[in-house]
Amino acid sequence: MDFITILQLLDSSIRLATPLLLACLAGLFSERAGIFDIGLEGKMLAAAFFSAAIAFTSGSVWVGLLTGVAASVALSGLHGLASITFRGNQLISGVAINFLAAGMTVVIAQTWFSQGGRTPALTGNARFEEIVLPGAASRIRDIAQQSPLGQIYSELISGHSILVYISLLIVPLSWWVLYRTRFGLRLRAVGENPAAVDTAGISVVGLRYAAVIICGVLCGLAGAYLATGLSAGFVKDMSAGRGFIALAALIFAKWRPWHALGACFLFGFLDAAGNRFQNIELLTFLSLTFLLLAAVSAIMLVIRAILLARGKDTARSLLTPGIALVVSVGLALGLDALDPDAGGIATYLNTFVLPVQFMQALPYILVVVILAGLVGKAIPPRAGGEPYVKER
Amino acid sequence: MDKMPKWADVILIPLISVLLALLASGAVVAFIGESPVEAMRIMIDGAFGSAYGWGYTLFYTTNFIFTGLAVAVAFHARMFNIGGEGQAALGGLGVAIMALYIPWPHWSLALIGCTIAAALFGAAWAAIPAYLQAKRGSHIVITTIMFNFIASALLVYLLVNVFRVEGSMAPETARFAEGTHLPSASTFAGFLGFRPSTPLNVSFFVALAACVAVWLLIWRTRLGYEIRAFGHSETAAVYAGISPVKITMIAMLISGALAGMMAINSVQGEAERLVIDYVQGAGFVGIAVALMGRSHPVGVLLAALLFGALYQGGAELEFEMPAISREMIVVIQALVILFTGALDNMVRMPMEKLFLSLRPRSE
Numbered sequence: 001m002d003f004i005t006i007l008q009l010l011d012s013s014i015r016l017a018t019p020l021l022l023a024c025l026a027g028l029f030s031e032r033a034g035i036f037d038i039g040l041e042g043k044m045l046a047a048a049f050f051s052a053a054i055a056f057t058s059g060s061v062w063v064g065l066l067t068g069v070a071a072s073v074a075l076s077g078l079h080g081l082a083s084i085t086f087r088g089n090q091l092i093s094g095v096a097i098n099f100l101a102a103g104m105t106v107v108i109a110q111t112w113f114s115q116g117g118r119t120p121a122l123t124g125n126a127r128f129e130e131i132v133l134p135g136a137a138s139r140i141r142d143i144a145q146q147s148p149l150g151q152i153y154s155e156l157i158s159g160h161s162i163l164v165y166i167s168l169l170i171v172p173l174s175w176w177v178l179y180r181t182r183f184g185l186r187l188r189a190v191g192e193n194p195a196a197v198d199t200a201g202i203s204v205v206g207l208r209y210a211a212v213i214i215c216g217v218l219c220g221l222a223g224a225y226l227a228t229g230l231s232a233g234f235v236k237d238m239s240a241g242r243g244f245i246a247l248a249a250l251i252f253a254k255w256r257p258w259h260a261l262g263a264c265f266l267f268g269f270l271d272a273a274g275n276r277f278q279n280i281e282l283l284t285f286l287s288l289t290f291l292l293l294a295a296v297s298a299i300m301l302v303i304r305a306i307l308l309a310r311g312k313d314t315a316r317s318l319l320t321p322g323i324a325l326v327v328s329v330g331l332a333l334g335l336d337a338l339d340p341d342a343g344g345i346a347t348y349l350n351t352f353v354l355p356v357q358f359m360q361a362l363p364y365i366l367v368v369v370i371l372a373g374l375v376g377k378a379i380p381p382r383a384g385g386e387p388y389v390k391e392r
Numbered sequence: 393m394d395k396m397p398k399w400a401d402v403i404l405i406p407l408i409s410v411l412l413a414l415l416a417s418g419a420v421v422a423f424i425g426e427s428p429v430e431a432m433r434i435m436i437d438g439a440f441g442s443a444y445g446w447g448y449t450l451f452y453t454t455n456f457i458f459t460g461l462a463v464a465v466a467f468h469a470r471m472f473n474i475g476g477e478g479q480a481a482l483g484g485l486g487v488a489i490m491a492l493y494i495p496w497p498h499w500s501l502a503l504i505g506c507t508i509a510a511a512l513f514g515a516a517w518a519a520i521p522a523y524l525q526a527k528r529g530s531h532i533v534i535t536t537i538m539f540n541f542i543a544s545a546l547l548v549y550l551l552v553n554v555f556r557v558e559g560s561m562a563p564e565t566a567r568f569a570e571g572t573h574l575p576s577a578s579t580f581a582g583f584l585g586f587r588p589s590t591p592l593n594v595s596f597f598v599a600l601a602a603c604v605a606v607w608l609l610i611w612r613t614r615l616g617y618e619i620r621a622f623g624h625s626e627t628a629a630v631y632a633g634i635s636p637v638k639i640t641m642i643a644m645l646i647s648g649a650l651a652g653m654m655a656i657n658s659v660q661g662e663a664e665r666l667v668i669d670y671v672q673g674a675g676f677v678g679i680a681v682a683l684m685g686r687s688h689p690v691g692v693l694l695a696a697l698l699f700g701a702l703y704q705g706g707a708e709l710e711f712e713m714p715a716i717s718r719e720m721i722v723v724i725q726a727l728v729i730l731f732t733g734a735l736d737n738m739v740r741m742p743m744e745k746l747f748l749s750l751r752p753r754s755e
Contacts, residue, residue: 038533038534081735082730082734082735083734086734086735086736086738086741087737088733088734088735088736088737088738089733089734090734091472092683092729092733092734093730093733093734093735095472095474095679095729095733096726096727096729096730096733096734097726097730098726099676099722099723099725099726100723100730102719102722103719103720103721103722103723103724103725104420104719104723104726106717106719106722107716107717107719107720107723108424110715110716110717110719111424111425111715111716111717117717117719241537241538241541244534244537244538247534248534248538251531251534355549355553357545357546357549357552358545358549360545361541361542361545361546364538364541364542364545365538365542367534367535367538368521368524368535368538368539371524371528371530371531371534371535371538372524372528372530373529373530
């Protein structure tokens, strides 16, 4: 695997992580306010369909985006109505919304376009184009001739649609709203102890509706990106479980925005690897795994170093990620350098080919592993899933 | 003090909720530009108008009884098993292995063997999410959904690489041997007009027996009492000496086994081989069926019949009104889940007020 291949892999990881990230942040706002939302999937799907359908008929991707967001917010309102106003079961409401979106999108698409439940392919202004940043090359051939830093800039940082950059900006914005504003404090409080918020004279219902609407807007962006950025048009069930993976990423991130970015990138990477390597030899798979481990330990090292510089950590805690980084980089490069035709262990490992179905199921398997708590205990917001009854 | 008489709680409210769901579905049909009344007529006629229609309606009903009971048993322990789809797929695998590799002398023995295999495989697929829920607190809703995706990938792999017949392109197993073929309705109820091609088969009676068995289990056994106690209040159940881990595991294993047993109807009874994605959403329909049937076997039976009719009628509808796609059924299913499950209080609150105001004041 050469440098440009790794960059391309990371590049598509960013693309595939974007809808997950937006949906994950959507779930973050909702769950932090105490409303569980299994319906992220359905909201994404509805937004994907309406953004594609309206972008096609109007010819403008932005009009499509607005309609998609509106559809997602409408479903959010339904979820709010069921779980806040009528104090229904939030899980059941979410499941209903998922089915409603899965059915409605195909039914409407069929009557509207008669193409077997899909929208016509989008072209030109009906899609989000890739933005080429100043000074970046866009053609593969030009990129290959650049210096490594130039390649990182052109391949990895430049060349995404605007929604990718927006979603990356929403991460610090969400952090700021949740942890540095009065609204954010109240929102977190209503997910932990709604009675206290109520006693302070603040409307629990109002805050929860606000959270649910924000969730709808972010899911709408996620869906619109799926249909008008990542692909060119809507196809049946195109969300493919991303809403649920976003929920798992949210638990993995322990309901924190910056960690959500990391978790979603991890799942994006798995998705990208699954797309790129259809039938993958065990040798390559192992080498990729160590590469991923190296990336994770590098990030850990940077975080620890920042904490150390602020005096919040000891130098010893740099040791574990440091060793992990060196070992995993060594193993990744070492395995990659082995010649599979030379005999010995490399040839032996290379006789095992992981089937494409395994690569496709890998993100789902990882979700289960993460939820099994192999990565530490996750404590959800305390009042999550419980309808608030003002007086008993 | 009960705010409402029992009949209102058990019959009236679900009925109003389902009516609301059907009205909303009618609105969707009208929005598409077709006549809801005409659509309704085609569906009822398609489902109940002929022996052919009845055969398919009751065939689907059989599937939905199994998946509905599966969700219902889990509901009694206050768990939401969305994994019926994957558990049923694995049940199909169990049936296929049993039917392909053992030379069965008679269908009755094959039915017993395949039922056991289907239940075991379905239960095994539910076991891992159940264990993770019981021991690690992993959210069972998300893990069971993930297991649906994993099951689908696993079955594609097995059907393409392991079970596919040599020289055939179709990802499906070989046809099961003659000894495993279940008698169809034409053999035991041919006098009602069922033709040999009808998919309805003896597993319908297994489904009815399962209804009785679940009723006995939940309301007439010690285990059922423990499951219900756990579902009502976990703390009270623990105080009474009921182990949460044990009840979680057992309830989910029974649930998975019931979902898996759907395979004897679809795989052994109808297709007589395992095809890709044979479940076709029946696992999800089970959720709507259990909610509508209030997790009671009689309710599940009636709700399964309604959804069986919707499925068969929907197929006819797609044929007669091409503008309405088959996914209309998913919409109706979603609306039933929404109105009977999530928006239950929307109907309940006004009804409670109504009954309170009707009550004599002298009490």
